[in-house]
Amino acid sequence: xxxxxxxxxxAKSPARxxxxxxxxxxxxxxxxxxxxxxxxxxxxxxxxxxxGLGVWISFTDTRIGRSGTFIGIENYQWLADDxxxxxxxxxxxxxxxxxxxxxxxxGLYLAILLNENLPFKAxxxxxxxxxxxxxxxxxxxxxxxxxxxxxxIISWSLRQLGLITQNINFLGxxxxxxxxxxxxxxxxxxxxxxxxxxxxxxxxxxxLYEAATIDGATRWQMFRSITFPLLTPIIAVVMxxxxxxxxxxxxxxxxMTRGGPVNATHLMATLSYQRAILSxxxxxxxxxxxxxxxxLLAAIMVSWFGLQRRKxxxxxxxx
Amino acid sequence: xxxxxRRTLLKGGTALAAAGMLSGxxxxxxxxxxxxxSPWKPEKGAKLTVMRWKRFVPAEDEAFMKMxxxxxxxxxxxxxxxxxxFEDLQPKASVSANTGQGPDIAWGLHSLPQLFPDKVIEMNxxxxxxxxxYGGWTSAAEITVKSGNKWLGIPVASIGGYMNYRKSSSExxxxxxxxxxxxxxxxxxxxxxxxNTPAGFALGHASGDGNAWTHWILWGHGGYLVDKxxxxxxxxxxTAKALxxxxxxxxxxxxxxxxxxxxxxxxxxxxGELHCTNNGISIYVAALGDPTKKEIAEDMxxxxxxxxxxxxxxxxxxxxxxxxxxYSKNPQAAKAFxxxxxxxPNFDPWLMGAKGYLTHCLNAYDANPVWTEDPKRxxxxxxxxxxxxxxxxxxxxERAAAAIADFxxxxxxANVCLGREDIKGAISICERQAKRLYRA
Numbered sequence: 001x002x003x004x005x006x007x008x009x010x011a012k013s014p015a016r017x018x019x020x021x022x023x024x025x026x027x028x029x030x031x032x033x034x035x036x037x038x039x040x041x042x043x044x045x046x047x048x049x050x051x052g053l054g055v056w057i058s059f060t061d062t063r064i065g066r067s068g069t070f071i072g073i074e075n076y077q078w079l080a081d082d083x084x085x086x087x088x089x090x091x092x093x094x095x096x097x098x099x100x101x102x103x104x105x106x107g108l109y110l111a112i113l114l115n116e117n118l119p120f121k122a123x124x125x126x127x128x129x130x131x132x133x134x135x136x137x138x139x140x141x142x143x144x145x146x147x148x149x150x151x152x153i154i155s156w157s158l159r160q161l162g163l164i165t166q167n168i169n170f171l172g173x174x175x176x177x178x179x180x181x182x183x184x185x186x187x188x189x190x191x192x193x194x195x196x197x198x199x200x201x202x203x204x205x206x207x208l209y210e211a212a213t214i215d216g217a218t219r220w221q222m223f224r225s226i227t228f229p230l231l232t233p234i235i236a237v238v239m240x241x242x243x244x245x246x247x248x249x250x251x252x253x254x255x256m257t258r259g260g261p262v263n264a265t266h267l268m269a270t271l272s273y274q275r276a277i278l279s280x281x282x283x284x285x286x287x288x289x290x291x292x293x294x295x296l297l298a299a300i301m302v303s304w305f306g307l308q309r310r311k312x313x314x315x316x317x318x319x
Numbered sequence: 320x321x322x323x324x325r326r327t328l329l330k331g332g333t334a335l336a337a338a339g340m341l342s343g344x345x346x347x348x349x350x351x352x353x354x355x356x357s358p359w360k361p362e363k364g365a366k367l368t369v370m371r372w373k374r375f376v377p378a379e380d381e382a383f384m385k386m387x388x389x390x391x392x393x394x395x396x397x398x399x400x401x402x403x404x405f406e407d408l409q410p411k412a413s414v415s416a417n418t419g420q421g422p423d424i425a426w427g428l429h430s431l432p433q434l435f436p437d438k439v440i441e442m443n444x445x446x447x448x449x450x451x452x453y454g455g456w457t458s459a460a461e462i463t464v465k466s467g468n469k470w471l472g473i474p475v476a477s478i479g480g481y482m483n484y485r486k487s488s489s490e491x492x493x494x495x496x497x498x499x500x501x502x503x504x505x506x507x508x509x510x511x512x513x514x515n516t517p518a519g520f521a522l523g524h525a526s527g528d529g530n531a532w533t534h535w536i537l538w539g540h541g542g543y544l545v546d547k548x549x550x551x552x553x554x555x556x557x558t559a560k561a562l563x564x565x566x567x568x569x570x571x572x573x574x575x576x577x578x579x580x581x582x583x584x585x586x587x588x589x590x591g592e593l594h595c596t597n598n599g600i601s602i603y604v605a606a607l608g609d610p611t612k613k614e615i616a617e618d619m620x621x622x623x624x625x626x627x628x629x630x631x632x633x634x635x636x637x638x639x640x641x642x643x644x645x646y647s648k649n650p651q652a653a654k655a656f657x658x659x660x661x662x663x664p665n666f667d668p669w670l671m672g673a674k675g676y677l678t679h680c681l682n683a684y685d686a687n688p689v690w691t692e693d694p695k696r697x698x699x700x701x702x703x704x705x706x707x708x709x710x711x712x713x714x715x716x717e718r719a720a721a722a723i724a725d726f727x728x729x730x731x732x733a734n735v736c737l738g739r740e741d742i743k744g745a746i747s748i749c750e751r752q753a754k755r756l757y758r759a
Contacts, residue, residue, distance in 0.1 A: 063717065064413045066435075078755055083748060149575020150587045172523070172577030174739065258524035261577035262733045277410060279721035279756070280434075 058287035064280045075287035084263050085288065088271040092292075094178065095267060096246045099185045103242055104235075106186070107193025112227075114194070115201045125198070132191035140255035143184040147171050147256070171257055174264035181265050184252055189245070193238055200234035201227065240303035244296060268292050346385060349664050350393030357659070358448065361652035366397045369656075370411065370422040372639065373402045375601065375676055382672035386665045396652050409434070409720075416644060423647035424656065429723070430463050430708070430715040432471035432642040440643040440650050442470040445658050449473070453661070453683035457703040460680035463638045463715050472642035473657050476670075476677040479636050479702025480531045482622040483588060483602050484595040485615075488516035497622035501539060501564060504625040508571040511594055518595035519572045519587065521579035522733040527637065528581050529729040532597045534635040536568075537561045537728055538711060539627020544722055544753055545713035551753040553731075554746050560628075562735045562742045569736035577737050589615060597624070600675040600699055621698045623705065636678075636706035678702035718756050727752050 024030050058075055062068035079085045114125055131139065146153055147170035155167040171177045204227060212222050250269040253259065259266035259274065266274075268288055276285020354361075369387070374380040384400065391398040401422075403411055408427045415421030416435035425431065432439050442464075450456050460474035484497060492510035508518045521529040537543070542557035569576070573593055575583075587593035588602050589612055596602075606616035624634050641660075643653035659665060661681065670677060671689045675696040679687065680703045690700040710719030722728070727749050734745035 064410045066413070066417050078758075082751070082755065084752065147578075148586075149578050149583070150573075150590065150592055167574060169575050170578065172575045172579075172737070174737075177578065257578065258580060260523035260580075260733070261737055262730050262739055264739075274725065278406065278724040280409070280413070280717055280724075281721065281756075 054286050055290050055293075057283055058290040060283050062282040062286075064277070064282055068283055071283070075284050076291075078284070079287055079291065084266070085271065087263055088259075088266045088268050088288075089291075091178070091265060092247060092267045092269075093295075095182055095185065095249070096243060099182050099189065099246050100239065100243050102182075102186045103189040103193050103246075104239060107190050107238075108197055108235075110190065110194040111197035111201055112223075114198050125195070128194055129191045131188050132195075136188065136251040137255055139188055140184065140252045143180070143187075143252075144171075144256045147180045172261055174261060177257055177261055177265050181253055181256055184256065185246060185249060188252070189242060192245075193242055196238045197231065197234065200231050204230050236303050240299055243299045247292065247295060247299070346389040346664065347392055350389035350659070353659060353662065354393045354655075357655055358444070359651045359655035359658065361394045361396050361655050362649045364395070365649035365652035367399070367424060367647075367649060367652055367656060368422040369398060369400045369424045369426065370408070370415075371400060371402050371426040372408055372428065373404050376604070376672065376674055378672035378674065379669065379676065380672075382669040386660060386669065389665075390656055390659050394652065394655060396649070396656070398656065419644075419646040422644070423649060423653050424641060424643050426475065426639065426641040428637060428639055429720050430638070430640070430710070430717075432464055432640055433466065433716040434720070436466050436469075436471050438645050439471050440645055440647070440653065442473050442643075442654070442657070443468075445473055445654050446470040448658060449661050449681060453663070453681035454685075455682050457680050457682065457706075459636070459706040459708050460638060460640075460703050462708040462710075464640045464642075472640040473661070474638055474640045474680040474703075475660065476673075476679060477636045477638050477703040477706060478599060478676060479678045479699040480527065480597055480599045480634075481698050481702070482595065482624060483598050483619060484518075484622060485516065485618050486620055487618050488514060488594045492516070497620075498625050499623075500625050501536075501627050505564070505568055505571075508568055508595070512571040516594040517571060517573040519576050519579070519584060519593050520569075520597060521581070521584060522569070522576045522729070522736055523579045523583070524726055524729065525579055525581040525583070526724065526726075527599070528584060528597055529579070529726065530723050531635045533565070533728045533732040534711070535597075535624050535633055536565050536627070536732070538633035538635075538707060539625075539629060540564065541627075541629045543711045543713065544728065544749075545711070545719075545757060547712050547714070549713050549718065549757055551750060551757055553753055554750045558731075558746055559742050562732065562745060565732050566735050566742075577733065588619075591615060600696065603695060604674060604676075620695055623698050623701070632705035634702070634706045635709060636702045638680075638703075638706075638709070639677075675699045721756050722753065725752065725756065727756075 057068075059070055059072060060068035061071050061074075110128060114121070114128065118124060145151065149167060149169060149172055152167060152170060154170075155164070158164045159167070169176060170180045208226050208230075209222060212226060217225070248269050249267060250273065253265055253267055253270045254273070257265045259270045263271075268291065272285045272288035272292075274285075275288065276282045371383075374383075387398050387400055390396065405428060408425070409429075409431060411421070412425040412427055412431060413434055415425070416438040446456070456474065460477065464470055464472045464474050482497060488511065489495075489497065489507070492507065492514050494507050494510070498504040498507045511518050520532045523529065537558065540557045540561035542553065542555055542561045544551065544553050546552045573587065584593060584596040584598055585602050585605065588596055588598070589605060589609075600621070603616065603619060603621070606612040606619065624632065626632055641657055643650060643657065647653055660669075663683075666679070666681075666684065667687055670679060670684060670687045671692075673689070675689060675693075678699055678701075679685075682704075685700055687700075690697050708715050708719075709723055710716065713719055730752075731745045731749035734740040734748065735742055739745075740748065
């Protein structure tokens with residue numbers, strides 16, 4: 001077929017109409033397709049393929065280094081009846097929800113604060129970024145020491161002050177451990193929210209505030225009717241990312257508790273790793289990872305549909 | 320230098336090495352002599368790649384590399400060694416086994432060769448040769464690497480863990496001798512708590528220490544996760560008794576054990592807050608190496624795990640077997656290397672270099688000076704003798720390894736000891752998890 005096409009191309013007469021091939025050659029969409037290919041190739045090989053493979057493995061009894069056979073939804077059936085798996089789902093949702101709410105509230109507050117004319121503004125803004133710059137594993141190790149059952153600096157200080165007589169059992173008690181890892185995650189996540197929202201705040205035109213001041217608006221009214229609506233699109237993006245990062249968090253938990261005590265801080269990501277890599281049950285670990293997809297998809301949908309809407313884009317109500 | 324023949328060299332080499340002093344040159348001479356008599360003749364121009372776990376003690380690594388060098392030169396074999404962390408070793412070996420590519424030899428943990436019994440070279444001849452020469456193998460080591468009558472690998476050593484305790488505080492609590500049975504041990508822990516010199520055992524996800532002490536109590540009461548046919552039998556009266564005992568014991572622990580990982584008890588012991596725990600020899604080695612911890616090093620000692628109601632030791636020690644892959648182009652060289660490693664002139668200085676971290680699985684090495692040089696190391700010499708295989712009475716293999724990696728037993732004990740579940744609830748959660756791993 002190609003050969004035939006070539007033959008015809010060579011034998012063409014100048015007066016003849018352009019062939020389909022010739023028309024295609026100058027077609028801009030066709031050219032665009034080729035330009036798109038490298039990017040699409042990357043996406044397919046490095047994202048779509050592994051994702052598809054992961055989903056496929058979750059339907060098999062694959063162990064590490066040994067390909068498995070298709071077993072349908074057996075892995076999921078076992079998980080459905082597995083209290084530790086459901087505990088990890090509960091932990092993940094709790095972890096994501098609580099951490100995201102706090103990160104948003106504190107991040108927004110910090111952003112507004114940093115947007116004011118403060119002394120040493122540049123320095124302060126840089127300082128806020130520190131938790132974000134420190135490698136996660138390092139900060140996790142630092143928190144691990146801070147929350148240590150014997151050597152916690154917090155316990156020590158409070159004991160020196162005479163406020164407590166015994167060390168606080170930060171990571172040894174289920175709820176305390178949850179609180180501690182959530183706290184570490186919030187500390188780490190705030191700079192991302194704060195700095196991005198600060199960037200958003202700076203795009204708000206000062207003339208709007210001037211006009212509002214002339215109209216006699218209070219600061220709260222200004223925030224409520226100018227700042228917040230104009231900031232909504234960026235809030236949507238930032239919080240989507242923040243939720244995604246938190247939901248899939250692994251390093252903090254792994255360095256601090258390894259999912260203990262008695263799985264009270266196991267997230268879906270850490271449980272998946274433990275079962276897939278450490279115990280060697282790749283199929284089951286993949287099933288746990290795959291079970292995260294619906295949640296992540298939901299978070300992405302919120303932002304995707306949100307970004308489509310002009311109200312979110314421009315802060316106006318002309319949908 | 321007078322002319323020396325093979326025989327005098329072998330003798331001389333053995334004598335020298337017994338003192339742990341074989342120099343590089345003498346070792347090479349010994350290796351040359353060994354190569355001539357060895358039943359395994361390495362293939363011409365053979366190359367071996369060895370994957371091993373990352374060392375803890377530099378001296379152990381030095382002794383190992385010296386031996387590798389001597390073997391290579393004497394046999395004309397190019398040996399390359401690379402190391403992997405404990406956690407990465409098993410996955411990498413599994414992938415090699417199934418893709419037929421990678422190192423010729425893997426030195427790993429637990430029952431590694433059992434994970435792919437068809438992919439490893441049978442080592443019966445090497446095991447017989449070494450077993451006959453060095454007083455036989457310990458039973459736990461043998462079970463760990465054997466499938467039926469086939470040796471799937473060679474148990475090089477065990478990494479022992481024992482009771483670490485402070486002598487002064489134990490005496491103050493009224494115990495001149497470390498307890499030898501469970502009731503006395505409970506009394507001991509109670510007395511230690513009363514004096515504010517508490518004991519503590521990891522209840523967090525500590526793969527080494529946590530698994531060791533919980534299995535010890537479970538097995539000591541006669542409870543097992545699975546029977547010899549891998550049927551789940553954790554739901555038993557013995558398990559309930561073990562949990563009851565552990566609950567009482569845990570009430571005497573230093574606060575915070577629920578969050579402990581493998582290094583937590585090391586830190587607490589070295590800071591002087593913890594007076595009894597289970598650990599490898601690392602706490603002692605660290606205390607010796609730190610001038611500020613001299614007092615602790617002098618005051619601490621090690622003891623066997625007390626023996627439970629079943630009347631025999633029920634310790635869980637970590638085995639480190641070595642194996643050669645079937646795909647290797649140089650099986651004879653691999654066998655020669657493995658046999659050479661465990662010969663006295665090599666293994667003696669190597670054990671010395673390991674300072675008690677490694678325990679032999681060949682009975683004759685009880686006589687190694689590492690165990691007599693410092694009496695505080697002595698109990699570690701029995702780690703392989705007194706140990707059960709990690710699978711308990713069940714079949715060694717990937718399911719047993721997964722049960723340990725998944726903290727089934729640790730979590731069951733932690734559930735009870737931390738008051739999150741009653742005994743019945745904790746057992747049923749563990750039973751459910753065990754059935755998941757042991758499903759057909």
